[in-house]
Amino acid sequence: MMHKVDFRDLPHALQHLMTRGRPAPKALARRSFLKLAGAGGLALGVFPHVAGAETTAAKGASALKATQQPSAFVRIARDGEVTVTINRLEFGQGVNTALAMILAEELDADWGRVRSRHGTNNMAYVDPAFGMHLTGGSNTIKNSFTQYRELGARTRAMLLAAAAARWKVEASTLTTRAGTVVGPRGRTAGYGELADAAMALPVPETVVLKDPKDFRIIGRPTLRLDATAKSSGRQAFGIDMALPGQLTAVVARPPVFGAKVATVDDRAARAVRGVKAVLRVPLDGGAEGIAVVADGYWQATQGRDALKVEWNTSAVEKVDSERLLARYRELAGQPGPRKFDADMTPLDTAPQTLEAEFVFPYLAHAAMEPLNCTVRLADDRAMIWMGSQSPGLDAAAAANALGLQPEQVAINVQMSGGGFGRRFSSTSDTAVEACMVAKAARAAGLDGPIRTVWSREDDMKGGYYRPMHLHRARIGFDAQGKVLAWDHVLVGQSILAGTVFAAFQIKDGVDASATEGMRDPYGLPMRLTVHHPKVNVPVLWWRSVGSTHTAFVMETLLDDIARATKQDPVAYRMRLFGDEHPRHRAALQLAVDKSGYGKVALANGRAWGVAVHESFGSVVAYVVEASVKDGQPVLHKVTAGVHCNLAVNPRTIEAQVQGAAVMGLSMCLEGSTITLKDGIVEQANFDGYKVARVTDVPDFAVHIVPSAEPPTGMGEPGLPPLAPAFANAVAKLTGKPMRQLPFAMA
Structure with missing residues (x-):
């Protein structure tokens, strides 16, 4: 273990x-x-x-x-x-x-x-x-x-x-x-x-x-x-570490999460030139793996490819995406803990009702730089080089794994090529795994620094994921679009269960990171029931966390109500904001004004889409232009209105909004999904897991609301409203609301 x-x-x-x-x-x-x-x-x-x-x-x-x-x-x-x-x-x-x-x-x-x-x-x-x-x-x-x-x-x-x-x-x-x-x-x-x-x-x-x-x-x-x-190309990242006497390790990981080694034949691996050791090591979640330590990454991967390993998967759940969705649908019909508990009596007499089900798949972090960690051990200390979002937690976990005191472990934080949440795991799996490999290597007589490197396939098939979610809503409203009752169910794994955050972020069985973004800022009468099933798939925060799915649900359903009551979606939102949310109003109005929404005639076959969402203290509104070509949605232009209070570096804010929006666009594209069959992740690299390419990226215009108030964050808030704004434009063109990510156009 x-x-x-x-x-x-x-x-x-x-x-x-x-x-x-x-x-x-x-x-x-x-x-x-x-x-x-x-x-x-x-x-x-x-x-x-x-x-x-x-x-x-x-x-x-x-x-x-x-x-x-x-x-x-x-x-x-x-x-x-x-x-x-x-x-x-x-x-x-x-x-x-x-x-x-x-x-x-x-x-x-x-x-x-x-x-x-x-x-x-x-x-x-x-x-x-x-x-x-x-x-x-x-x-x-x-x-x-x-x-x-x-x-x-x-x-x-x-x-x-x-x-x-x-x-x-x-x-x-x-x-x-x-x-x-x-x-x-x-x-x-x-x-x-x-x-x-x-x-x-x-x-x-x-x-x-x-x-x-x-x-x-x-x-x-x-x-x-x-x-x-x-x-x-001169920037050095954690994966570029090159210390004197350094060796490189790669790990053969079980195909199913939590599985152990049954048998291993490592004779061919040891015969590969440059391979120094083949070591059995414990992995995250009680799993086991085989580390191959060699002079360099190429030699180590050649050694790993030569291994003959049989895995014992008998004691672990083998998740299947289709069966899991059926299980979630069954759970959605059952009683459960509640985040909000408004009176649902008006649903029975509401003049108009709307029912919808949304499905969101597992997603990989898919950072450009795969995980890596370099460890140099001595009798009474350890030096670690890694891109860590939580070096204190990682050092404590590393110390525990190595039998040292925390003050005997020094983590030198390295520049990282992306992460989107993956470099902050509550189990410190990257650091602990690298320490266990280095410890085993030292016991085998290898005293130099050990750089443990994950391949792209390791990262995508055996890492952590944004949880799969199911939403189900039943809404009653009147002819003016006033919501009388909103009955909502959310099903998905808890990210925070079992972590250091559970004590103050899970209340009455509800993980706050799963429900963030629901209802607010609209103040609607909502009953929100939440189910957090336990599933043998490791899950973790993913850029903008719960808002990756809650913003899509809220902003597309509000558009549905606006269409059903023949209201302009911008005017409808402004009415819902009232006078209580000036930052939302300012961000949306700025995007509207700069985009020409309602004033500029769009090209034939194009439609506007609108969404606004607050996350991590900042508000981002998008007005987009989209079309449908050969049955596939195309995003042409994005105009952003951003309210993050004081803008420390407007150029960075622009870059963050663009990058987050492109990541949000990726969620919409066919193939942007992680699926499992018999417990095995089916996607291994970018040939099977879709991310937006240069040809998918629209024209961007980012505008910031002037403010002298203390700044709020911008690393994540640009992501959540992109997908619903795009979906709302597509729904106008097709007459069919988007109910899942990635978009299902058939």
Whole structure:
């Protein structure tokens, strides 16, 4: 069996996280701050274990937490280059630029000399709102906006104090400009020449932040710091790790989830040139596999292909997609826990009624960079390199698997080529598996670093998936489209059951991540019954989580009601919003105005489609143009209205909306589905699993509602409303509502 973490000692926001959990961030004394500060600039190279340093805190220590200390986040080299450490995983969403922009704004840095880098599993890099390491829920900018502003302001204040001491003047007489302190009579000093002196000064506990009207970096469309490296092929990702003496491992995985090895003949595998070891290892979910360790990936895969393995699948459920759907339909007719419980009596007398069933398949994360993790073991420590959305949780799980304390494990977060939720598993399966392989390899006499790599097929056939869901609705409404009663049933696996989030995200048997996006913001009288069957298919959050299906259901059904009552779908939604949802109104109105909806004559055979949805604190509205050609739907143009409050980097927001919309478009296309037969996933690569190609991508226009309010997230909110907007356009053209994803046109 895979080692399991006992999650009973988590920081306050996520109790029950780890047996030997690290303490929450504490105040860091000035003496400890100086001990940890690196030579050659205001910096901290790796910011090793703050918790240990904190034990030396002197009486009268600063009240600042580790998450508030500039030493963990800012490195100023003597030549003035500023490197900002980001406390999240960068895997395409642009946080390595946006967080650097936020800090650089208050630091008053020269943006042309700002760089960024990833952090580690140190407690300085926890999400300041959640108290744990987490890249997810589109929370990076939302939760770290003030944190990074204050980090920049504190660093600037220390530099001003250092210059004031050098020139023997009051710091209040000094100003800063683009990486330079400016003093009386035009005296100047670059940040680089002041950094050593500044790092020896106390860290101010309180700072005054800029008025947003004075921003010169935040709010400007800015080229991403990683754009050149990525577009030129020079960017290194986790899969590119190449340490001295490194070996590569691939794992033969069972065809059915949870199965074990019955017999294995590894003689041919061991005979492959470059193969160093063939090892039996435990895998996630109680499964077993065979790891082949070799000089490189090619040799390891050749060795794996030569294995002769028989699998014992007798003790595990063999899921079949068709049978599972029948089971879900049966469950939908049974009583179950309820999220909402409005009176359904008006259904019997409603002037008009509507009934619908929706089916959503399992979906793969299908990131461009498959999973990987490199582990270097020593007797009393482990170094890990991986793209992790939760390095603290992964380090704790790795420590448990290796028989170490959490502080003996260091995770160096690596740039990742996508993830969409897959790089944050509550079981830390990627990290734990790689550690078990490295542990077995070391026991076999192989002492070098081991890079465990998943192939595309491994990832698609043996990973985690967005759950399959069934929705069933019966709605009663009047001639004006007023909903009198909405009886709804949702069936699908719980993502959060058995995880650290279950205690506060599953209430009365209902997983909140499955129902998010239902009813709101429309305030409809709804009874929502929920069933969470247990199925032998590993499931996980997938970009925008529950909203991937709830937005489609809500926004297409509202269009159905608008059509049935002969109302314009935009006007109908605006009436439902009333005066209570100004952000929804603003986002939808912006998309309508910029698209020409209702004013511009569309080409023959085209129709408008509209949808609006809030997820993770941001509202995205789409007005699309679509047609049906040769029996297949075609998306031609997408106009987005986005309300995410203050736009830190409008260019990143535009990219995130486009990327999320294309991912939402993929859900609509024939072949975008994961199916199982006799427990085996039938799709193995992009030849069998559809994602949108360049030829499928429409013209985009992204418009942002101006706002100075604190920013909300944008990594996920662009996805949910795309599919229903597209479906609503297709329904206008065909007269047939879309009731499943991908679209069924027959």
